[in-house]
Amino acid sequence: MIMRPGQQLLLPANPVFIWGSLLGAMLLNMAPNMGGLGRAAWTPDFLALVLVFWSVHQPLRVGVGAAFVFGLCMDVHQTALLGQHALSYTALSYFAITVHRRLLWFTVPSQAMQVLPLFLAAHAIALIIRLLGGGLFPGWTVLLAPLLEAALWPVASILLLLPQRRAPNPDANRPL
Amino acid sequence: MPLGTLDRTPPPFFKQGPSSLSKLVFFSTLALFLMVADTRLKISQPLRAAVGTVLYPAQWLVMQPVYLMQNAGAYFSTVQSAQQTEAAARQKLALQALRATQVEQLTLENNRLRKLLALREQLSVASQPAEVLYDAADPYTRKVIIDRGMAQGIEAGSPVLDESGVLGQVTRVYPLVSEVTLVIDRDQAIPVLNTRTGARSVAYGDPVTHGGAMELRFMPADADVQAGDLLTTSGVDGLYPPGLPVAQVTKVERRADATFARIYCTPKALALGARHVMVLAPLRGQIPAPPAPEKSVPVAKRKGRP
Numbered sequence: 001m002i003m004r005p006g007q008q009l010l011l012p013a014n015p016v017f018i019w020g021s022l023l024g025a026m027l028l029n030m031a032p033n034m035g036g037l038g039r040a041a042w043t044p045d046f047l048a049l050v051l052v053f054w055s056v057h058q059p060l061r062v063g064v065g066a067a068f069v070f071g072l073c074m075d076v077h078q079t080a081l082l083g084q085h086a087l088s089y090t091a092l093s094y095f096a097i098t099v100h101r102r103l104l105w106f107t108v109p110s111q112a113m114q115v116l117p118l119f120l121a122a123h124a125i126a127l128i129i130r131l132l133g134g135g136l137f138p139g140w141t142v143l144l145a146p147l148l149e150a151a152l153w154p155v156a157s158i159l160l161l162l163p164q165r166r167a168p169n170p171d172a173n174r175p176l
Numbered sequence: 177m178p179l180g181t182l183d184r185t186p187p188p189f190f191k192q193g194p195s196s197l198s199k200l201v202f203f204s205t206l207a208l209f210l211m212v213a214d215t216r217l218k219i220s221q222p223l224r225a226a227v228g229t230v231l232y233p234a235q236w237l238v239m240q241p242v243y244l245m246q247n248a249g250a251y252f253s254t255v256q257s258a259q260q261t262e263a264a265a266r267q268k269l270a271l272q273a274l275r276a277t278q279v280e281q282l283t284l285e286n287n288r289l290r291k292l293l294a295l296r297e298q299l300s301v302a303s304q305p306a307e308v309l310y311d312a313a314d315p316y317t318r319k320v321i322i323d324r325g326m327a328q329g330i331e332a333g334s335p336v337l338d339e340s341g342v343l344g345q346v347t348r349v350y351p352l353v354s355e356v357t358l359v360i361d362r363d364q365a366i367p368v369l370n371t372r373t374g375a376r377s378v379a380y381g382d383p384v385t386h387g388g389a390m391e392l393r394f395m396p397a398d399a400d401v402q403a404g405d406l407l408t409t410s411g412v413d414g415l416y417p418p419g420l421p422v423a424q425v426t427k428v429e430r431r432a433d434a435t436f437a438r439i440y441c442t443p444k445a446l447a448l449g450a451r452h453v454m455v456l457a458p459l460r461g462q463i464p465a466p467p468a469p470e471k472s473v474p475v476a477k478r479k480g481r482p
Contacts, residue, residue, distance in 0.1 A: 023234075027234055027237065027333075030238045030313075031238050031242070033310060033311060033312075034238055034239055034309070034310040035241075035242045035245070036242075036244050038310075038311035038313075039311050039312065039313055039315045039318075040315070041315040042261065046241070059196075063196060063199065063202065064196055064198060064199040064200055064203055067203075067204040068206070071207075072210075072227060073227060073230075073231055073463070074229060076224055076227040076314070076450035077227050078230055078312060078313040078314045079312040079313075079314055079317070079319055079321070079348070079355050080215055080313075080314040080316070081211055081215065082210045082211065082214040082220045082223070083206075083208065083209075083211040083215070084206035084207075084211070084213065084226060085212035086203070086206075086207040086210065087203075087204055087207035087208065087211075088189070090200060090203040090204055090207060091200070091204070092208075094196055094199070094200040095360035096240050097196045098196070101249060116473065129211070130316040133211075133215060134362070135316030135317065136317065136318075136361070136362050136383050136384070137317050138316060138317075139315075142315070152427065158385060
């Protein structure tokens with residue numbers, strides 16, 4: 001692999017951590033609606049964010065199939081149209097895999113700018129499908145969700161790469 | 177360099193499985209098929225129930241901190257607010273006391289009159305209490321999740337009430353929870369009876385008008401409806417028992433150029449804040465089945481014959 005200038009050589013990703021973080025993101029997605037925000041349309045989709053992150057960083061492990069299965073789970077949880085999230089996550093993961101070679105050459109803020117269209121597209125797919133299916137327009141706050149997701153991209157890149165940034169040879173002075 | 181710094185297996189060069197484009201095509205087709213199966217063919221309920229059962233532990237886990245925070249909030253709520261609630265409850269009780277005392281007498285009178293007229297006895301309806309767990313997160317519909325499901329004998333189609341009126345209808349039943357479509361949902365319709373005039377009509381959900389209301393559609397422009405009329409279930413549908421309060425008419429718009437009047441109503445139930453609800457068993461089994469429609473031969477089939 002060609003080393004990207006100014007970027008640290010990372011430890012291999014732990015599959016348990018990858019799947020655990022995806023599961024955690026799904027639980028985090030459930031929390032706002034159960035915790036009183038109800039059916040607010042602006043809440044960022046953490047699962048979409050983590051799916052894009054791992055599709056970009058580990059495209060051999062997390063791909064279109066995983067996105068589909070997690071989308072199906074979100075559909076059942078939200079009592080949405082079955083296949084709505086599955087389709088939007090599938091497309092999201094596919095776009096993330098197509099840009100993954102290019103994206104990591106940029107700095108994290110410009111990466112966030114480049115994943116914003118992906119999130120916009122995913123939300124647009126869901127919106128169009130539901131409006132075609134006779135759903136109710138959820139209001140303009142729905143535009144906030146992709147913006148928030150793109151804004152959370154730097155946070156995700158710090159948090160989800162932490163285990164890979166640990167020292168390769170931990171000692172007493174550097175336990176982690 | 178210590179071991180475990182690099183990926184132990186080199187990435188495969190030739191054996192990478194199907195390309196992501198072919199996976200995208202496959203899974204998108206599958207998703208589109210699921211959507212059709214969900215909306216048109218109505219065959220996706222077993223899949224939903226299976227995924228719902230797998231997801232239930234996760235949902236339970238997420239609910240725990242939420243419950244904890246709600247309980248903590250209730251614990252720290254002031255004495256003043258508790259007293260206010262109590263005063264309000266007493267006031268409501270006093271208002272209802274008058275009606276309650278009349279009910280005894282009216283029931284007696286009603287029973288006698290019914291016997292006198294040899295009318296059928298009132299249908300008895302089984303009911304069970306339930307609690308609203310949370311609003312369904314889908315912003316395109318208006319649904320809530322309650323904590324009773326198939327295991328407690330909830331059936332799809334059961335009417336759901338809160339303390340002041342009809343809240344909605346159970347639309348999907350999972351093993352441990354069920355999904356209730358509120359009366360303000362756009363696709364929800366409920367047959368009602370105007371208690372002042374006795375005219376029957378159908379009330380539809382109208383989720384756009386200030387956070388959730390209802391609408392009486394297809395009423396002629398000169399229909400006898402006034403603001404303040406109480407609408408109750410008519411009981412002609414075979415699901416809702418008759419006489420449950422549904423909504424109150426708030427505004428009637430009659431235009432000279434329109435065939436139908438626009439009639440806005442407010443639901444009696446707290447559509448956006450109900451917590452404790454009652455699930456009634458649908459009346460389906462208790463009333464005689466409607467006669468089967470006569471079979472008609474479709475015209476298109478006869479055309480092919482000589």
